[in-house]
Amino acid sequence: MIVHALAALLQTQVPGLPEHRVANIFKPLASPAQSEYEIAVFVIAITTVIFVVVGGLIVFTIVRFRRRPSDDTRQEPPQVYGSNQIEVAWTVIPILIVFVLIGVTARITAGVQNASPPASTVKVTVIGHQWWWEVVYPDFGLTTANEIHVPASPDGKTATYLTLRSMDVIHSFWVPQLSGKTDLIPNRDNFLWIDPKEAGIYLGNCAEYCGTQHANMLLRVIAHPPGDFEKWMAEQQKPAEQNPQMTEAKAMFESLSCINCHTVKGTPAVGKFGPDLTHLMSRETIGAGVLTNTAENLRNWINDPQVAKPGCYMPSMKLTDQELGQVVSYLESLK
C-alpha cells in the first residue's frame, strides 16, 4: 500500500491505466503549472530546511534536558529569564526569510497572472453548472460539455484562452497538471490560459464545494497533437447526424421532455439546462465524468441518473423499455 501510494507521488501513471491519470502537481505540463511548480519546489526547500533546523533543535532540547533519575529534585535549574540579543536574532532572521519569499511570490504571482498568451490562441468559455461544465467555443459557434478539447502546444506557440463563468453557484476550475485553481463565479468573468506541452488527457475536478454532487463534477482536458484539433473541430461543427434508420427513434426522443433541457443541433431539441448532445458519442464520459460512455452505461444513466449521480438535476424519466431503447439508439447515432 505504501509503495503504491509513493508511486503515485513520483509519477503520473498508475500501472495499467492510460496516461496522465494521476493529476500530480509536481508533474506540470503547461506554463502556469510550471511556474507554480517552480515556486513550490523553492518554498518546499526553504521550509524543509527550517523544519530540520527548528525541529532538530526541539528534539535535541527534549532529549538533552530530560530529567535524569540522578538529578536532585529539590535543586532547580538556573533561572534564565531571556535574552534580548537572542530575541532579536530569531525575529530578524525569519523576517529576512519572509522578505525573500515575498519577493519571489510577487514575481511569480505577477508572472502568472499578467503573462500575455502566445499570439495564436483558441478561445474557450467554460461555464459552470450544478454539476457539469458547459464548454463554448465562441469563434467556432460550438457548444459541448465536460471535456475541453484544446490544441497541444509542444513549442509553446499556441494556447487556449479560457473565460470562466458560472450559471449558478461558485465552482472552481482545477486541472493540476495544467494550472492551479481559478474560480467560476456568477456575475463575474475570470480568465486563464493554458498551453499543454504534450498531447493527452488531463484530469481535473471542480475544486469549490458547489452542492450535492460536487464530487462528481469532473473535468477532462483533451490536448490534441498539432493538426488533430482542427480535425476534431471540423467534426464537431457538423450538424447532428441524420441517420434515416433513426427516424422513429428520433421522433421518440423529440416527443419526450428530454428536449426541454438538452440541445441537439438542427432538431427541435433546443433546451439549455443540460449538456448539448449534438455529438454525444464523441465524448468519453457521461454525467460529467461519473460514467464512461458505453452503451450499457448510457442506458442505465437515462433509465435513472439518480443511481450513478444521486441528487443531480436530471430526473429519471420513467421510460418504458421500448422508449428507453429508442432514446438510447438515437443518442448512439449522435456521433
Add this chain to the structure above:
Amino acid sequence: MASIDYPLEHPKIHPREFSFSETLYAWVATVDHKRLGLMYIVSALIFLVIAGIMASVMRIQLAVPNNHFVDPDTFNRLFTMHGTTMVFLVGMPIVAGLSNYLVPLMIGARDMAFPRLNAFGFWIFLFGGLLLYYSYIGGSGLSGAGSAPDVGWFAYAPLTEKAFSRGASSDFWALGVMVSGFGSIASAINVIATTISLRCPGMTLSRMPVFVWVMLVDAWLILVALPPLSAAQIMLLLDRSLGANFFNTQAGGSAVLWQHFFWIFGHPEVYILIFPAFGTLSEIIPIFSRKPIFGRPAMVGAVVAIGFISLGVWAHHMFAVGMTSWSNTFFAASSMLVGVPTGIKIFNWTATMYGGKLRFATPMLFCCGFLLQFLVAGLTGIMLAVAPFDWQLHDSYFVVAHFHFTLIGGLVFGVFAGLYYWFPKATGRMLSEKLGKWHFWLFCIGFNMTFIPLHFAGMLGMPRRIYTYAAGRGWESWNMIASIGVIFQAAGILFFVWNVIQSLRFGERAGDDPWDAWTLEWATTSPPPEYNFEKLPVVRSSRPLWDLKHPQDPDWKFE
C-alpha cells in the same frame, strides 16, 4: 502589610449530601465562573465527541474509492456539521471555558467582572448549539427540503441563497452560529473587563501570566472579528426570509462579498481558536522545565502582534477568486508576516525548555507533541501563503491536512495538555499518568497517521469536500492509511474518557499544588472555594508562588 482583609466566613463543611434536584439547580442557576467554565469545557468535549464521530463516518466513506457507506447528501451534512461544530461549538467554548475558569484564579480575583452576563453567555451559546442541531429535526422546513445544513462551514453564497438551499437548514446554520456567537461576545467583554479591572494588588500588566495575556488578546480578536460574521449572517437571513439581494447574483449582488466578510471573521478566528493552546503551553512548559518562560516580553509582544496582523490577512483564502496580482501579493505578504510572531513563540517555548530539567508528565508530553506538529502546520501554512503555490493547494486535501495540523496537532494537543494540568485543580484528584500516556501515544500516532497522508492526496489533485472518488487517481492508498489512523485516535479518546471517569472517583488526591507550580491558581485549595481566595493575594512578580517557595531568591528582585 498590604493584604486586604475581607470578613469572610470560614469555608463550610457540608454535613449532608445534596439531592439531585438541588445539585441541578445549583449548576443551572450558578454565576460562579468556575462552574460556568467547567460547563463550557464539558459541553465542548461532548460536542468534540459528536463531531469526532461525524469525522469517523466520513473517513469510513472515503477509505476506499466508490464507497456507498453514506449517500452524498448525508456526507455533505456531515462535513458541514463537523466543521461548524468543531469551530463554533468546540473551539469557541474551549476559549470561553478555559478563560472563565482560569483567568480570575490567575489574576487573584474572586469572580469575573460580570458574573450574570457570564451565565447568560454560556446559556445563549448552548442554545445556539442546540438550535443548530435541531436542524436535523426541523431543518426540512415548510417545503420539506433538506435536513441539517449542507453548505459547508464557510457557507459560500450563493449556494446558501434560497434558490440553491431550500428548506430551513441554512437558516438554522446562520441563526445557530449567530446566537452562539453572541455568547462568545458576552464572554469576551467579560474577560477583558476582568483582566483590566479585577487584578489583585500588585498584579500589573507586566506581571500577568502569559496565559491571561493570550486570553485578553483572544477576547479582543473575538470582539472585532465575530461581528463581521454576524453582520454577514444577518444579511444572509434577510436574503433568505425577506427577499433582500445582498448575495443574490441575479440582482447584481456579489458572491465574493460573502467571502470577504466571512474570512475577515474566519482568519482571525483560527487565531482565536489556537490561542488557548498558546496560553496553556506558556504555563505548562515553564513548570515542567523548572524555568521561567523565556523572553516574557517577546511572548506577550508576539501575541499582541498576532492580534493585529491577523486582522489583515483574510484574503489568502481567496487567491483563486481572481483578485489582481497586487492584492494577491499583499495578502501573501501579510500572511507570511504573521508567521514571524508565531515563530517567535515556538522559539521561546523551546528556549524555555533549553537548560531545564524536563519532567515528562502527560501535560508536558502533549506540549512536546504540540511543538513539533505545530511547526509542521506553520510551515505548510507558509506554503499556502505563497499565492502561486496556493492556486494548486487551495481547496485540496492539502489544506485539510494543514488546518487539522493546526487545530488538532496544535489546539487539541494544547487543550489536552491543559486538561491534564488543571484537572487536579478543578476536581481535587489527579488524572492517571498511566492511562494518560496511553492516551497521548495512541492519539499522537493516530493523528499523524491520518493527517500526514492527506497532504499527499491533496498534492495529487484530490479536492476537499468530495463524498467519493474514482479509483486510479493515486488517492486510494493515502486515504486508506488516513482512515486507519482514525482507529488509533478514537482509541486514544476512549482512554481519555475512561481516565476522566476513573480519576473522578478513584484518582489520587491532588492537594493544592501537585505540580509545584508558580501561578496564583495553585495558591488556593483544589477545588477552589466559591470565592477563590480567603484573602486576596498580593503579588510582586510574575511568579508569586516561586517567591513564596524561594524567599532567598525571589523573582521580584530581578524585575
Add this chain to the structure above:
Amino acid sequence: MAATSVVPVPPGPMEREWTTPDRGTVGIIFLIVTETALFSIFVVTYLVYIGKSLNGPYPREVLSIPIIASICLLLSSWTVYRAEHALQHNHLDRFKLWWIITILLGGEFLIATGVEWYHLITKEHFTISTNLAGSTFYSLVGLHASHVIVGLTFLLLVLIVTLAGFPIQTQFRRVRFLSWYWHFVDGIWVVVFTVVYIIGR
C-alpha cells in the same frame, strides 16, 4: 501542602497605591468597540453596492434628506449630557427635565424614520427586495434604528424608576454608561447619514 490555601502576601509595603480601571467603564467601551465592528460591515456593504442596482427606483429618486430628525438626534446627545451633568451635581429635577427632552428627541427621530419608511414602501415601492439599494438602505438604517430603540428603552426605564421615586443618584455610573451608549448611537448616525444621504445619493 497545608489544608488551607497559601496565599502569597509578601512582606514589605506595596510599591504604590493599587487601583484598576472601573469594570463597567471597560465593559461599555468594549461593547462599543464590538458594535462599531458590526456597523462598519453594513457601512462597507452600502458603499460597495452604491450604483450596482440593476433596476430602480434608485436612492437619488426616492430618498430625501431627513434634516429635522437628524438635528433632533444630534441635539439629544447634548441634552443627555446635560442630564448626566445635572445628576452628577444631584439636581434631580433638572436631570428629569433633560432626560425627558432626550427621550422626546429620540422618539421624534424614530417616528421620522417610521414615516420615511412608510412613505418609501407604500408610495415609492422601494422595499428591501426591490434592488441592492433597497437591501443596503433598510439594513443599515434599520440596524441603526434598532439601536435607537434599545437606547430609548433603557432611557425610558431610567425615567420610569426615577419618577417612581427610586434614588437614581445611587446609580450614577450606570446612567453615565447609558449616556455613552446614546452618544455612540448618535455618532453612528453621523456616519450613516453621510453614507446614505450624501455619498449614496
